[in-house]
């Protein structure tokens with residue numbers, strides 16, 4: 001029998017944001033590669049400080065437990081290792097919730113995990129404030145769904161809990177489409193801004209505008225071959241909308257490069273390039289960006 005605990009593995013920006021919201025409504029354990037101070041503070045988008053006491057621990061030495069939910073909030077490249085370490089310590093079979101960007105770990109773990117697997121696609125924005133907190137930089141929406149399309153009640157239950165915890169969340173039946181849409185946006189913005197070390201809004205200027213257009217043309221062709229429903233406004237409009245909405249942002253991949261960290265290149269560009277190959281579609285801009293990013297970025301750990 002699983003207890004009602006939410007085990008969150010990956011105590012970074014998103015993991016702490018989730019933990020500091022859920023802790024008022026459910027039992028939460030936050031596990032990482034090292035133990036964090038239990039006193040953690042959430043800075044809200046309005047600037048309010050909300051200190052909370054969390055149960056923090058190391059994933060490699062988790063005490064015996066059978067949580068109802070295992071949330072993986074590591075970067076995509078670290079998710080498989082975090083999953084294996086956590087599952088080796090747990091009894092029972094939790095509902096696995098994958099919070100990663102991209103479309104790599106989601107199909108893999110949906111296939112492998114013996115229990116239900118839910119995917120979360122979120123536009124929340126958060127960054128770390130040292131060891132003791134997280135800044136909720138911007139409110140967004142979290143969509144919850146499952147690739148197997150067999151767990152609608154669980155998706156609804158989790159979305160309701162997130163809403164109760166103060167986040168905006170919705171259960172959806174087309175999480176695969178939502179993940180592909182987010183991946184398309186990330187593929188059009190992240191590698192280019194990381195390569196040229198510019199803010200998102202600068203993509204609207206020459207010479208970057210044309211580069212974005214070329215990437216989006218390739219992404220649109222790949223999505224069409226894969227039968228992914230396009231966004232209502234079309235792929236180009238979706239990407240330019242996000243560029244404008246996040247014009248002042250330093251995108252996550254640029255931040256990773258600037259901080260000397262590994263990037264989520266493989267989880268974002270990898271599925272597009274693999275799908276292009278499978279359909280015999282040329283994707284020269286995506287392949288070139290992938291190659292350039294692989295040289296720029298540290299290998300993932």
Ligand SMILES: NC(=O)C1=CN([C@@H]2O[C@H](COP(=O)(O)OP(=O)(O)OC[C@H]3O[C@@H](n4cnc5c(N)ncnc54)[C@H](OP(=O)(O)O)[C@@H]3O)[C@@H](O)[C@H]2O)C=CC1
Pocket residue numbers: 009010011012013014015031032033034059073074075076078081082085099100101122123124125126127128252264
């Ligand atoms: N931050 C955001 O606003 C958003 C993030 N996302 C997505 O969410 C995911 C997480 O992003 P984010 O929180 O920003 O990333 P962070 O780098 O802030 O956090 C990742 C955390 O995972 C930990 N970790 C790495 N490997 C393991 C492991 N084996 N076991 C346990 N913990 C581990 C890291 O610990 P250590 O310090 O030891 O490296 C770190 O605390 C990404 O896929 C991102 O694209 C999506 C939307 C918004």
Ligand SMILES: CC(C)(CO)C(=O)C(=O)O
Pocket residue numbers: 185186189190200242246249250251252253
């Ligand atoms: C949409 C975008 C590109 C906003 O910066 C993002 O999600 C990221 O930085 O990873």
